[in-house]
Each structure stands twice: as structure tokens, then as C-alpha cells.
Amino acid sequence: MNPAVDHTVTVDEPLRTGAVARTDDAKFDAGGKGINVSKYLTALDVDAPATGFLGGPFGRMIRERLDADGVPNDFVAIGDRTRLNTTVLGPEGEYKINHNGPTVDGGEISDLVGRVRERDPDRLVVAGSLPKGVGTDAVDELAAAGDWETAVDTGGASLTELDAEYLVCKPNREELAVATDMPVETTADCAAAAQSLRERGFRFVVASLGPDGALLAAESGTYHAAAVPVDVVDTVGAGDALLSGFLAGLARGEDERTALRTGVTVAARVVGASGTSVPDFDAVFDDRRDVTVSALGS
Numbered sequence: 694m695n696p697a698v699d700h701t702v703t704v705d706e707p708l709r710t711g712a713v714a715r716t717d718d719a720k721f722d723a724g725g726k727g728i729n730v731s732k733y734l735t736a737l738d739v740d741a742p743a744t745g746f747l748g749g750p751f752g753r754m755i756r757e758r759l760d761a762d763g764v765p766n767d768f769v770a771i772g773d774r775t776r777l778n779t780t781v782l783g784p785e786g787e788y789k790i791n792h793n794g795p796t797v798d799g800g801e802i803s804d805l806v807g808r809v810r811e812r813d814p815d816r817l818v819v820a821g822s823l824p825k826g827v828g829t830d831a832v833d834e835l836a837a838a839g840d841w842e843t844a845v846d847t848g849g850a851s852l853t854e855l856d857a858e859y860l861v862c863k864p865n866r867e868e869l870a871v872a873t874d875m876p877v878e879t880t881a882d883c884a885a886a887a888q889s890l891r892e893r894g895f896r897f898v899v900a901s902l903g904p905d906g907a908l909l910a911a912e913s914g915t916y917h918a919a920a921v922p923v924d925v926v927d928t929v930g931a932g933d934a935l936l937s938g939f940l941a942g943l944a945r946g947e948d949e950r951t952a953l954r955t956g957v958t959v960a961a962r963v964v965g966a967s968g969t970s971v972p973d974f975d976a977v978f979d980d981r982r983d984v985t986v987s988a989l990g991s
């Protein structure tokens with residue numbers, strides 16, 4: 694819903710106020726949560742064209758980059774400008790600065806709904822913060838505009854406002870707390886929150902817990918997948934990768950527990966690459982067997 698050029702800068706020294714940090718290490722990716730899902734799914738051999746709103750020079754940059762990388766896309770051109778988001782990777786950790794993005798008008802939203810109707814997909818992923826002018830009613834409209842199943846990752850607060858039926862939502866720990874007003878300190882807390890969220894109209898809740906792995910709340914129960922040990926370059930795109938792997942698993946006919954394993958494996962590959970670049974996914978479906986999943990009860 695809110696594409697972004699992802700600008701990733703690596704600095705050798707800690708950032709200091711008043712000092713200029715210089716670097717030769719900067720990269721630009723076509724990003725935003727939905728676009729990342731399209732990139733990762735395309736690399737996993739799932740037909741997943743990207744759509745959404747693009748405008749201005751950063752919008753052009755995103756379209757050119759996706760075309761060059763062979764990611765199918767079909768965007769609605771908007772009057773306002775697509776944003777640039779910056780990640781700074783320094784010795785003391787990761788800083789992420791996200792612009793709120795453009796304003797989208799009603800006609801542009803209707804164009805997007807029409808674009809999705811024309812495509813008539815099996816599944817639709819609506820992901821990213823909602824830009825100004827776009828409310829959760831637009832997400833519900835997209836979900837209800839055809840007989841596709843919809844996955845949603847539009848932020849914790851929005852999850853409380855959605856009314857349509859959804860296949861899956863993918864909150865992180867903070868978003869689980871915002872969406873449920875429940876404690877999320879422990880994995881057991883998160884499991885209870887994920888199940889309570891599921892009962893509000895999501896067939897599955899896939900929660901990303903960073904180094905604590907991921908949770909799946911389903912009708913059959915709640916499952917915890919341990920994180921895969923990996924050298925983390927940065928965590929940007931990890932949640933999108935988890936959702937992509939889960940959806941790629943379902944698209945391949947995997948049951949939900951196996952799809953959770955696939956999601957965690959795909960996410961482990963993505964955190965090993967900088968920015969939201971697509972990593973090597975070679976043998977990723979074999980590696981998922983290394984992910985331990987335990988049932989926590991329903």
C-alpha cells in the first residue's frame with residue numbers, strides 16, 4: 694500500500710550528532726512490504742505481480758528496478774510522490790527511518806481496486822502502512838472485491854478495524870500487543886494474543902517474533918517455530934519474508950505447519966542479506982526440515 698525506495702547505508706563509526714558520517718557503502722532497493730512479498734515470491738517461483746500506488750522519481754525508480762529484476766508489476770500512477778526510507782547499519786546497531794509516504798485520493802484507490810479485479814488473483818496480499826487518504830475500509834474493499842483469499846500486514850492498529858474475512862495476518866510482537874491489548878512478554882503470552890486475534894476473522898495468524906522465531910495460530914492449534922541460527926546482516930524485510938514463505942508453502946500445497954517452517958527458512962535467508970535484496974533461495978524448501986516446530990495447544 695505504501696511502496697518505498699529502501700536506502701541502506703552502512704557506516705563504520707557510531708553516528709554522532711553534529712558529525713558527518715561518510716560511507717561508500719549505500720544501496721537502493723525497490724521496497725515496501727507488498728513489493729518485498731512480490732520480489733520474494735517471484736524468486737520462489739510463485740506468480741505474484743506487484744501492484745499499488747507509485748508516483749514521482751522514487752516511483753519511477755521502483756518500477757525500473759522491478760522490471761530489471763524480472764518482477765512482474767502493474768501499478769496505479771498517483772499524483773503525489775512515493776517515499777524513500779533509510780536504514781543505517783552501524784557498529785551500534787540498525788536505525789530505520791520511514792517516511793509516512795504520499796497522499797492517495799479516492800480515484801486512485803478505485804483504480805487499484807479495478808486493477809486487482811481485472812487480475813482476479815487466487816490470493817491477494819495487502820501489506821505496508823496505509824498512506825494518507827487510505828483507510829482500513831479500502832483494505833476491506835480490496836479483500837471483498839472478488840473471491841480471492843487475502844493476506845494482510847498493514848500494522849497493528851489497522852488489524853482491530855478490519856471487517857472482511859482474511860486468510861492470514863502477520864503481526865510482529867508489538868503489533869500483536871496493539872491489536873489485542875494483551876501482554877506479549879513471553880512466547881506463551883504471544884500465543885494467547887495470536888489466538889485471540891485469529892478469532893476476529895483471520896484463518897491464520899503468523900506472528901514474527903524476531904530472534905524468538907515465529908508463531909502460527911490456526912484452528913487446529915498454536916505452533917511455535919524456533920528461529921534458524923544465522924548471521925544477521927539486517928532485519929529489514931524479515932517479516933515480509935516470513936509471510937512470503939508461508940504463502941509460497943500454501944501455494945505448493947503444504948499444510949500450515951510445514952508452510953510455517955518454509956516461512957521461517959525464507960526469513961532466515963533474507964536477514965542474511967542487506968536491505969530488502971532477494972537472497973539466494975537455492976534449496977530453501979529442503980532446508981525447512983531443519984526448523985523445529987512445537988505445538989503449544991489451542
Ligand SMILES: O=P(O)(O)OC[C@@]1(O)O[C@H](CO)[C@@H](O)[C@@H]1O
Pocket residue numbers: 695697698699724725726729778791821822823929930931932933969
Ligand atoms: O512504513 P511501512 O509501510 O510500515 O514499512 C515500510 C518498510 O519499512 O517495510 C519494508 C520492510 O518490511 C521496507 O521495505 C520498507 O521500508
